Amino acid sequence: MSKLGVYDVAVRYGKVPALSDVSFSVEEGERVFISGPNGAGKSSLLKAICGAVPTSHGRIEVDGDVLNGRSPEAIARLGLTMVPEGREIFGTLTVEENLRVGTGIRRDKSAIETDIDEVYQNFSILGERRHANAGALSGGQQQMLAIGRGLMTNPKLMLVDEPSLGLAPNIVDQVYETLVNLQKDRGLTLIIVEQSSARAARVGGRMVLLRGGNVVGDGDAAKFAESDLLKEAYFGQDKSEVPS
């Protein structure tokens, strides 16, 4: 059984389709990049998986449990966590309070404090500013906080939407280093939306390429970076529009 299965999923906003017939599956412990040009439906896909937007068609499963129709809070209880685009940290809460929001679903209450300490060890700046308002953190620090906050739900599957957005390149390096280490330590399954295929190739993993709401490619990220498929996805025409 796959960790995550996405079968023929479609999402529409009113009459505007954002995703159509998207299918792929992710195995436990895998690292998968979702890539593609703007408007390809990358964020919509992640939002559909975590229950923030409803699917209009198809099925999504985690460990064989169907997610469709479940509320976001119920999906979070299945061990899935989301680090959203733009971080969406709670700016009026302190750093530590941000971390604690997600602990309500955990049964292992005793492990919460050690987990918080672990987050502070991984991100020392968060520990130093644990009682500061999260809104006062820099972009990179907020990204670290968003990841740490996601970890506090004790997830098995983590969705990360555009972690590099608006960050300086050296900070992006740090963010990815952290994500890769976390994955190693905790056996996380990671799904990351990353617009830069070069970045994905460097970090390494599998890549699912979206364009116009469809999956147009699926394979090793490093190999993708060299192929024409990528160029075609970003700059090319739809096959139907090109006379052969």
Added chain:
Amino acid sequence: MNAIPQLFFDAMSLGGIYAMAALGIALIFGVMKLVNFAHGEYIAFCVFALIVPSTDAVAVMFLGKAPAFVLIPTLLCVGALVAVGSEFFVFRHMRKATPVAMMISSFALGFVIQNTLLLIYSSRPKAISLWPELNMPIDLIGASIPLLQIIVILTTLIVVVTLALLLKKTRIGLEMRAAAENFTMARLLGVRANVVITGAFALSGALAAAVALIMVTQTGVADVRMGGQIMLVAFIATVIGGLGSLPGAVAAGFLIGAASVILQGFLPLEARPFRDAFLYTLVIVSLLLRPDGLFASNSTKPRV
């Protein structure tokens, strides 16, 4: 008699009532963007829960007969129940509705509650005597202050501090604050929408009950229409304080209390009947100067 301390205590006790009513409205708005016009009727409902249904002019105590240590918690529960009930029967079914649609339905709900009270208790205002000994004046820094005013001010402080502690120190409080800032994100982290919303309504209803107790003791009247007036002022306090901001609501409640006591004290005699008109004009002016409220954060503006 010394006029300045007198005015100060008047302003503080009136402002305290307004602040508590405004808190009830701001709590709900913060969590679910609902402008709850029914809040005033929660207050009226709690007042009438004190007395036996009848159409007589003098009320016979019902809940009001109970000793204070039973009465106060019971009435707080009654308020919480009414508010939670209204969420369960009305607003829960409107989660995807626009804020405007929710606002209109709360207006309708308020009307339903008010007319239900009218139907049971008739429209005749009733004299009601709850804890009359509290209206006894005592001397304090040169002014003669009814004991009740001091109790109101203390109660307000206790309520505000308790609420602040609840929000700051408890799990549900943390979840409410997170949900008020970004509901979707809170849910993605496993915060249960229904629990948070029900909690906010329960707190809001309990606040309404506290206001009801104070108003009854102070005025000695139960009137079906009493909810409308206080609701309007509370709303205005919420808006001036910056919709959804709890400290803002409290501050604005005291501000309006002060403004209305000062207007009452200093307006020329022939203009006094128009006091409320001046008050509401001040409100519109303050909205014009600070459309997002006097204590606004910048997050309420639509982002481009």
Added chain:
Amino acid sequence: MAQTHKQKRLSAWSTPVLLIAILLVFTVLITVFGDKSLARMAAQTLIRVTFVVGLWIFVGNSGVVSFGHAGYMAIGAYCSAWLTLKPQMKGLFLPDLWPFLANAEWHVFPAAVASGLLAAFVALLSGAAILRLSGIAASIATFAFLAIIYTVYSSWEGVTGATSSVVGLARYSDQWVTFGWASVTVLAAAWYANSSSGLALRASREDEVAADASGINMYRHRLISLVVSAFFTGVAGALFGHSLGVLNPSSFYLGVTFITLAMLVVGGIGSLTGAVTGVLVLSIIIEALVRMERGMEIGETTLALPTGAQEIIIGIIMILVLILRPAGLTGGRELRLRIGGR
């Protein structure tokens, strides 16, 4: 083939014509078959049509919910009383009126127009302030406006009679006069909705930020629609006074605000047809409930709904419509003929 531009315009104009035809049928039926009390109910209903359609001109086009229109209604009602009451009466009951008003003895029709104009003028002033706000803040400011008007009119002893009623207004608002004004209001509403101002306003309703960016001066168009809207609610106020013959500030407060908003919501805020439908549907329900409150004889016993049941039932209907059919009975669609095209 699609409709041409001209055919579309004609089709849009079929809406008010059809609506007026419906009102005409309603009025004729009641005049022919109804008794005196039904005729009075018809006049009340048509006054509400004037008010609610007037309210729709603002709310329907701007998307801002107004709780303040009962205030404009009060302004119109009292203005008509000032202009038409016999000077002796005014000297007795409203001693502080300015000499010009105290001596005025106008004909009812110009008085109704003047009442509308005064309401429109107050709307211009109040709107100039209130409409600088947006969304919910604007709605709450309209509430404050209503409270101001209510406080002033129920305290200004020598000019409005305060809480004691003004009596002796000529009761000329029968079903035909009110039908005439209701029709004019429907035409004006259709005209405004299809004018460049109305179209711009509705285009901007969905997205304030985008409208701002596209250079639509929302403030100006909102103000225009409020002024037009207040004119007709003012006229409705004048008609209201002259149908009962009695004025009291409490007639123009929360009760009427609630019932007219209920009509707009039940019919559907999105369309003119919705405004008219809401009034007709709820007025008929209200009439039925009022009769039931008076009591129905079934055999030996008289069954009567208790007083207040009417508001409770209307409130529940309103909530149910908001939950089950948020766009109202008409769903925001207009009643219209398709002229030409397919």
